[in-house]
Amino acid sequence: MLKEDCSSELKIHVAKSLPLPSNVNRPRIDLIVFVINLHSKYSLQNVEESLRHVDAPFFLGKVIFLVTGAARDTHCSVHRSTAEKLAHTYRSPLLSCDLETEPFRAAAAQRLVRLLQVCAGHVPGLSALSLLSLLRGAESSPPEDL
Incomplete structure (x- = not known):
């Protein structure tokens, strides 16, 4: 993501889980990306536990x-x-990416940087909430058994 062309300063904080330490001086958080590795049950469990520490307003597109x-x-x-049910439960978009292949990794980085620019308010006329609405419109209908 840091290799991508970005009109503003891009800072990325990588954490294995939430909550983040409270004694750290950090910039405003514009986007949270929860990574779920389908090859690891621990990955899903860690995301589920971390979700409890996210303030409700972040689920409005961030x-x-x-x-x-x-x-x-x-x-x-x-x-x-x-993972689809989890994203649906939290009303958040779900992206899929093969991080082991460079072209797919680069495409995912471009997409995340663009989403981050929107969430940070750097794209005129588009907000995180309106982007969420657009992304939801592209999704298929949710499973009925939720």
Whole structure:
């Protein structure tokens, strides 16, 4: 993501889980990306536990779930539908990416930087909430058994 062309200063904080330490002086948080590795049940469990520490206003367009490992479906410990239900429950977009392949990794980075620019208010006429509405319109209808 740091290699992408961005009109504003881009700062990324990587954390294994939430909450973040309170004694750290950090900039405003514009976007939270929860990464779920479908090859690790621990990854899903860690995301589920971390979600409890996110303030409700962030779920108005500033939380995104990123699923990795879907390319090798036979090795998955977590089904993609589980991640889809989690994203639906929190009314947040779900992106899928193969991080092991450079072109896919670069495409995901471009997309995340663009989403971050919107969430930070750097795209005139588009807010995180309106972007969420646009992304929801592109999604298929949610499973009925939720």
